[in-house]
Each structure stands twice: as C-alpha cells, then as structure tokens.
Amino acid sequence: xxxxxxxxxxxxxxxxxxxxxxxxxxxxxxxxxxxxxxxxxxxxxxxxxxxxxxxxxxxxxxxxxxxxxxxxxxxxxxxxxxxxxxxxxxxxxxxx
Numbered sequence: 001x002x003x004x005x006x007x008x009x010x011x012x013x014x015x016x017x018x019x020x021x022x023x024x025x026x027x028x029x030x031x032x033x034x035x036x037x038x039x040x041x042x043x044x045x046x047x048x049x050x051x052x053x054x055x056x057x058x059x060x061x062x063x064x065x066x067x068x069x070x071x072x073x074x075x076x077x078x079x080x081x082x083x084x085x086x087x088x089x090x091x092x093x094x095x096x
Contacts, residue, residue: 019086021049027081028054031074036066052088054078064092 025046033041043059044067058064067074071090078087 019049019082023082024049024054024078024087027078028074031077031081035070035074035077040066047093052086054087054090055093056090057094058092067092 028046029041032044036044040063043063045057047055047057049055056067058067067090074090075087079085
C-alpha cells in the first residue's frame with residue numbers, strides 16, 4: 001500500500017496555498033509605488049482583503065477615479081506577481 005504523499009508526488013498534485021492579507025498588501029503597495037510613485041502610495045492605502053477582493057481607502061475623489069480607471073490593470077499586475085488569478089476585484093471602501 002502506498003502512502004498518500006507518494007501518490008501525490010507521482011501525480012504532481014500541489015495543494016493550493018491560501019493567500020494572506022499581508023502578502024496581498026505588500027504586492028499592492030509595490031505596484032502602486034511603481035505605477036503612481038510615492039504620492040500614489042501615500043494616497044491609496046489597502047484596508048483589507050477578503051475572498052479575492054482588495055478594499056482600499058483613498059484620500060480624495062481624484063485618486064479614487066484614477067484607481068477606478070486603472071482597476072483592471074492593477075488586478076492583472078497583482079495576479080501576475082502572485083502567479084494565479086486570486087485577485088478578482090478592487091473596491092474603494094471610502095475616503096480616508
């Protein structure tokens with residue numbers, strides 16, 4: 001009788017790792033800093049992450065509009081860095 005571990009290794013089945021909030025925030029902050037600079041990083045703050053959705057606090061409506069216009073690009077960049085399609089949406093929770 002074979003062990004489960006041996007069976008899984010032979011099948012190349014890998015358990016999916018749960019994506020934690022701190023990792024999502026780290027990736028998000030780096031992308032914001034890269035795309036919008038330090039000013040963007042100080043005006044767009046991740047608040048929490050739940051079920052593939054990143055919720056943001058934004059300083060003013062100008063930055064909210066900028067994030068809304070670039071939402072799909074940000075989602076695509078985050079998923080590229082993560083390596084799969086875990087991020088499905090970005091929502092603006094409210095002004096900071």
